[in-house]
Amino acid sequence: QKEVEQNSGPLSVPEGAIASLNCTYSDRGSQSFFWYRQYSGKSPELIMSIYSNGDKEDGRFTAQLNKASQYVSLLIRDSQPSDSATYLCAVRRRTGNQFYFGTGTSLTVIP
């Protein structure tokens, strides 16, 4: 079982719609959760971090965490073509502080 699992997509949404990206993780003791955006040929950049159950909002982005279900999601409201990228979910385990990335979900926002 992979540490972090994401639907690889591709996910296509029209401009202005809500994009929903999902991630599950295997280690119940994980404590920190991150969403990174990676444009083609570029390095990952952090969008959101979340540590507690519930929602965390930052502009057009909302991260949701459900530790009981071992589930993290990222919602992008009013999607823009510039949001087209691969979105990587990452998890830091409590034990050893090990850091794991998922394989990423490719998002395309259609103008």
Place this chain on the structure above:
Amino acid sequence: EAGVAQSPRYKIIEKRQSVAFWCNPISGHATLYWYQQILGQGPKLLIQFQNNGVVDDSQLPKDRFSAERLKGVDSTLKIQPAKLEDSAVYLCASSLDSNNEQFFGPGTRLTVL
């Protein structure tokens, strides 16, 4: 504030050759990470340093990969000898400490022929 620096940006070698990558983290960042990202996959952590000590190298293929951060600042990652499956982008990242946000460098794209 200068970002994470990496060199070279691109490298092409033949299998069984050796190669080394260099990373200079953001000034003051105690934690340094090396990742391998194969095309179409997420980054895989190879090794994590806290200052000049190794925190985690459980996914580092130690028979051919080595890394050091002797003075707790910059770091080198070496592959010797390289295999075809080592073709990937090697990303270096740094953070203030292990609980803080990671900032990534531009990466080194390695092609092994």
